[in-house]
Structure formats: C-alpha cells, structure tokens
Amino acid sequence: MSLQAACEAEVTRVRAGQTDGAHDLAHLRRVWSTAQLISGALGQGNLRVIEAAAFLHDIVNPPKDSPTRGQAAAASAAHAAAFLKGLDWADADIKAVAHAIEAHSFSGGVPAETIEAQIVQDADRLDALGALGIARCFNVSGQMGRALFDPEDPLAEGRALDDRAFALDHFETKLFAIAQTLNTAPARLLAQERVAFMKAFREQLMREVT
Template identity: 55%
Template sequence: MTPAALQSACEAALARLWGDTTDGAHDLGHVRRVLANARTIAAGEGGADDMVLIPAAILHDAVNLPKDHPDRSRASALSAEAAAEVLAALPYPAEKIPAVAHAIAAHSFSAGIAPETAEARILQDADRLEALGAIGLARMFHVAGQMGAALFDADDPMALYRTLDDRRFSLDHLEVKLFPVAAAMQTETGRAIAAERAEWMQSFRTRLLAEIG
C-alpha cells in the first residue's frame, strides 16, 4: 500500500466514523495540517516511519469528544482503538498497528500518556502546533465560542487581580494552556516551530490589549 493510498483510505474511514458531525476545530483540514506538521518535524528529526505517521495523524481524532465531555480524557484511547480497527480492515502491515495506536493514545494533552516512540513524540508535537500561532488562535476562539466563553474579561483581561479562568474567558487560555504547551514540546524541531508561534501569539495579545485600552 502506497503512502498516498494509505492516506486516502484513512481519510475515507475518518469520514465514515465522523458521519454528519461537524467541528470547525477538528475537521479534515485539521488532520491534514497535523500530518503536514508531522512530516516537517520528521524531516528535521529523522528516524520516523511515514507509514505509521500517516494513519496516526489522519485518525488521531477518530473519536472526537467535546472539551467539556466527561469522557474527554479517554478520547485518544478510543481513537486509538478505532484506528486499529480501521487499519486491520486494510492491506496494512499488522505489526505496525500497535505503533499507530500508541502514537494516537499518547498525543492528547488530557490523556497524560508519555510518548515512547519517535512517531508518538512527533505526532504529539504536530497536533500541539495546531494550538499555536494564527491557526491556534482561530481554533481557540472557535472552541471558546462553542462553549459560551467571553473573548476576555473587560475589567481585567490579563487576570492581574483575579484567578485565570479559561472556561469563562477565551484570552485566559493562552496562559492556562497554550503557552505551557509551547514550552513542553517533545522534539527539537517542534520546539523551534512552537517558540516562533508562541511569540506571534504574544504579539497578538499585546496588540489586542492596546486596541481595547
């Protein structure tokens, strides 16, 4: 099975798994960007198996639960199980399926599973890069809007006199999660890209604060 055929088969399987559900922050564009990120990181790091990265990246959100779902922390494990079933039905090397499943299970921030392989470390960084930079901000505000959060606290946007609360205020998410994510990348290539994107987000926040006075 060629890499292109594998990607096409995994995308078709993902479409079947998602059905009619729509999520602007977790759509086909997202998984394709994660795959592109993974390939960029793999090229910088070396030693990764593209035939593991492709299905892991495409199927990493096969089971996509909302941020406030009680089983959210299990979403990556459920996605890993779904991916294993998809790959078992394809002309795909059975011996590679555990590596794909581990990479998917370990990619999630909330799962708390340490990545043990090159592919798992790369996928975790590739997915987390989607939370940074311009695309990260777009996704952040999109998800926050879905959950009913305000853009920021008009009285104290930088939380100088209150506790950070990213469930109420979108801008708080930068300090609560996104800047820490940028500082905790697994690979040297991922860290370099994340640092540039985090710097851009800081510049955006500075501009936003200037505009709102």
C-alpha cells in the first residue's frame, strides 16, 4: 500500500461519520499537490515527510466552534506520530512530520522551523485562498449557521467586522491576512492571483446585492 493510501485509510477510519466538506480527503489531496509544486519550484524538501504531513495534518478535526479546536494541530501531530511509528518510520522522520503538522495551524502560532513545515504550511494556507478558499469559507460558515453577509452593511463600513456572524467578514478578519504569512516565494506568487480573485468576487457580489 502506498503512503497516500495508508494515510487516507487512517484518516477515513478516525474521522468516520464526519461530513466536513472543507477538510475532507479532497482538501488533503490538494494540499499534497500544492506542496509538491512548491517543493519542486524550490528544489527543496523531503517529499516523504511532506506527503505524510499533508495527509495527516487534519486527522483530528473537531468542529470550528469546538473548545478543543485550538489543540487540533497538536492532537493531529501526536496521532500521526503514533501511526507512523506503527509503519516503522525512523524517529527523525516522525519528528519532522509531527513538527510540520503542529506548525500548519494559523491559530496555533507554532513557527515553521524546517523547509518541510514551511511548505506544508504554505500549501494548506493556499487552499484557504482563491475560488477554493471562497467555497471552503462559505461551507464552514454554513456548518456553523452564519449568515452569508450583513445585508445592511456587507463590507462593514460602519460596524466592526464579525466573522462569527457573517461569512464575508472572514475575508478581512483572516483570509487576506493568511496571504501575508506565507513562507516561500512560489506560494506568495500563487497567493497574489488567488487574493485578486477573491477581491473581484467580493466586488461582483456587491454589484449583485446593492
């Protein structure tokens, strides 16, 4: 069995019954694909470590509004370490995967200290931008019962931003900020195009609703 197949089987087992369309197997596959692009452009990174981290980084996936959400990256890293130990991985590689998983989280604040961690972090954050980022943002907001936007003040021109109430506010409160945190030049280049699309989408949305 390939590493991807083994990791996907473990994710499917652990997350049986979950229906989070923003953090499903398709998301993991996109992160791996993007990570390969970044690694190839840089000519750096242990692809085996990157692959395992890409597929296992969200294996512990509590709801976004869960009080345990802040510990999800650490819990995923611990689970990944135990899983890879069972596959007879070397301790150094397991440690590298665990670090990449812990560092991927935007809210966790763990610095990405290796090139593998930087690549996985960038690939995951890129999936929060562009057309995919818009789709995932509204998917998660729907899961949490948030409105699409404030019909009285969609762009928060006269109120405080509140992405707990309005999905569109999340663009400004987090997603555009993510683009400023990317580690690598290839990721930053991809982010420019994706952020431009998000801003164009928002402009089009305003034309349709105002």
